[in-house]
Amino acid sequence: MNEPTNSTVHPVVQEVTDRIRQRSAVTRAAYLDRIAAAAEQGPARSRLACGNFAHGLAAMGTPDKEALRSFVKPNVAIVSAYNDMLSAHKPFETYPALLKQALREAGGIGQFAGGVPAMCDGITQGRDGMQLSLFSRDLIAMATAVALSHDMFDAALMLGVCDKIVPGLVIGALAFGHLPTILVPAGPMASGLPNKEKSRVRQRHAEGLASSDELLAAEMASYHSPGTCTFYGTANSNQMLMEVMGLHLPGASFVHPHDPLRDALTRGAAAQVLQLTALTDTYTPIGHVLDERAVVNGVVALLATGGSTNHTLHLPAIAAAAGIQLDWADFADLSAVVPLLTRVYPNGPADVNHFHAAGGTAFLIGELLDAGLLHPDVRTVAGHGLSAYRLAPALEGDELIYESAMADSLDLDVLRPVSKPFAAEGGLRMLRGNLGRAVIKVSAVAEQHHVVEAPAAVFDDQHDFLAAFAAGTLDHDFIAVIRYQGPAANGMPELHKLTPALAVLQDRGHRVALVTDGRMSGASGKVPAAIHLTPEAAAGGPIARIQDGDLLRLDARAGTLELAVGDEELAARAVADQPPQQQAPFGTGRELFAAFRQHVGPAEYGASVIHSRPKAFA
Known part of the structure; x- marks a missing residue:
């Protein structure tokens, strides 16, 4: 699929995108052919033998069962990485019921299709279990495929936040690239012990100047409640990338788990995914959302925010799952023209809550768009183009609405415009x-x-x-x-x-x-x-x-x-x-x-x- 050159995009961004497209021409075309064939067939439930179909309906309540049997409502798979040991995934405990109810109210049906493993690198650091960590990404992708393999679904909602989990969910979803898919985050925990103090205690302990009790107290004051760890590591880089690549609802990344806006965004994801199925006029499968332009947008956002080095592994793996060939030379060439716009720990003392309060993703995306550093004309789960991601979510009563984002950063020590970057090149x-x-x-x-x-x-x-x-x-x-x-x-x-x-x-x-x-x-x-x-x-x-x-x-x-x-x-x-x-x-x-x-x-x-x-x- 050849896309025209966009004159509003920075020439280096366009050049890198064009060479990725050229390099990937054969593999991307083969991928698009596969998902087109799958879309043409539609959900297999319409062709299942009666016994097979009955198994797929057996556990459902009567109204949902009748609707699914009559093929009058879209059925949405819910795939979750919930466990209550990982702080970032604890909030997902209540999401399936919330999503199912929101889907019913919006005219659809939801089934919890499967769970995937979710391990914490923070727990396994320096331990033998860390040797399973990177491989867990591909295992999660496989588990996601198992969940979707029943072929009963018109769309999918993926619940995950942390390091290998989001890339694994996306890779698995891309194997079913004909399905519209929205990633559903849970948000960061409240700020705890300042990062500068945490680092100071860690170094003092390494020198033998702080006891293990002091170190444990500092760590527990840093990681203290449900929600994502607040430093800008792989988990929060995941959230940033999912938003910039068009797989989150706008502004969904960094709203706290207990904020009423978080539940509104979760319900909004359920309602929105129904608007993207092949039963509508706005069919938007994930395999079309994640094209070469979206991949480049993800790299640009990573560079502009000094994000996790793990994404030099995850983004090529995600791209490959969509038939796109991305390599480190692409990162390097983009880094030369993308300025560093954020200072969030470990790149500075602030955390993601400070970033969010300063203007967050809406301000960042707006700046990058205005500078021609992002492709604006991409498909997203919020519609065509990235313009929706310049808006900030809010509540009007119980209703999710979107408002104009801040025109200026509220904290130039954390988030800056392109005209006054922390550094001229990416991180x-x-x-x-x-x-x-x-x-x-x-x-x-x-x-x-x-x-x-x-x-x-x-x-x-x-x-x-x-x-x-x-x-x-x-x-x-x-x-x-x-x-x-x-x-x-x-x-x-x-x-x-x-x-x-x-x-x-x-x-x-x-x-x-x-x-x-x-x-x-x-x-x-x-x-x-x-x-x-x-x-x-x-x-x-x-x-x-x-x-x-x-x-x-x-x-x-x-x-x-x-x-x-x-x-x-x-x-x-x-x-x-x-x-x-x-x-x-x-x-x-x-x-x-x-x-x-x-x-x-x-x-x-x-x-x-x-x-x-x-x-x-x-």
């Missing part, structure tokens, strides 16, 4: 050199730390690094190399536990940085970190040949990552063996994911076991 950059390709988040890194040249200190396990820090052997300039942390090695766990120790050493005046084929999460902080290095050590990448003392140079300004070892010498070196404990890990369910580790694709294309493609590194 993420790509690094390349003789070690391969990597990603770095620079929005939280002070300018004086953008270039680090120092000898390598090589570790094959994050716990070995932390032990060396505790023993005092790292009190000097170095670049930590933590390898065998890629998707094929051990599932690509986040290494966020390293942040306090590295920050302590940097604050002591040492030149320090991190190079790894693992992840650092949406909470990547003030220490420069070249992450997602590809090819990874388990695939024989050059990182597996680095030795202690080798000189490394990380240059975020130039976009380079270089090992000062000649090509012939590097090629002649033996590849370091993967630690024995990683080669066939057992415990915490890791043995169940052996097939994922064997078949996962490279990080640059999403580290996916579902959609991957071969990579020639340049």
Whole structure:
């Protein structure tokens, strides 16, 4: 599907979009053909044998059963990541009943089609369970497909918030791309302990200056009630992207769980999805919403807000599920023209509640649209074009209405216009050199730390690094190399536990940085970190040949990552063996994911076991 060039869009944004469209022509066309065929067939319930159909109706109440049997009302699948251990997902406990009632009132029917797993990276940080985290995204996609596979539905509502969950739900929904789909969020918890104080206590604990009781008290004051954690990590980056990519109702991302407006937005999603089915004149399937322009809009929003590095994995994986080929060069080229407009922790002391109060998504989207940095003419669940996302939701009595957004930011320390950005370029950059390709988040890194040249200190396990820090052997300039942390090695766990120790050493005046084929999460902080290095050590990448003392140079300004070892010498070196404990890990369910580790694709294309493609590194 060729879209005309839009003259109102920044030329680099348009150029990147055009090359993605050209690169994806064959795969996107095949995807659109598949979903068109599925749309032509319609819901399978009209063709089910009587016994099959009876199974699909058996648990329903009589009015819904009769309506579904008569094929007079659209049936909406509800897929939820609810559990009451994750604060962000606790509010979803009451959503199915609320959504079903709203669907009935709007002339439809809802069925809870299935639940998907939802794990918390905050709980599993530094633990063996973190090795399941990234793979849980593809498992969630598969579970979503199982929920929708009964083929009883005209549309879907997806309930999820956190790190791998939203990308997994979207990937699963795109396998049923002929169905209109709205993502339904739950909102952030109220602000707790200020982020600056939380970071201070963490560093003091890393230095042995704060007790475990003090640390626990600080953490519990930060993460204290139902709702999303308030820092701008992957969960809140998810919400931002779903809105900018047109899969949320406008303004749905950051309204608190207990605000009456939240229930109104949830009911509004149910009513709106009925207006998008093939039974109406405004049929809007998710496979058409998520086109090349929407994907680019998502990358732009990520860059403009200094969002989670995890989305350099998730956005390519989501795009691939829609037949679109996105890579890190696209991120890098967009980052050069997209200004940084927000300062939200870890990129500053504020949290998402402060961002929302300053003007939030409506102000941000309006600024990016006016600057030509977003494609305005996209399809969304709110209609054609992004103009609806410049409005802010409000209540008029019990009715959901939309009002004009703030004309100016109410807090220029948190949210700025394009004319006065925090930085001229986006918060993420790509690094390349003789070690391969990597990603770095620079929005939280002070300018004086953008270039680090120092000898390598090589570790094959994050716990070995932390032990060396505790023993005092790292009190000097170095670049930590933590390898065998890629998707094929051990599932690509986040290494966020390293942040306090590295920050302590940097604050002591040492030149320090991190190079790894693992992840650092949406909470990547003030220490420069070249992450997602590809090819990874388990695939024989050059990182597996680095030795202690080798000189490394990380240059975020130039976009380079270089090992000062000649090509012939590097090629002649033996590849370091993967630690024995990683080669066939057992415990915490890791043995169940052996097939994922064997078949996962490279990080640059999403580290996916579902959609991957071969990579020639340049």
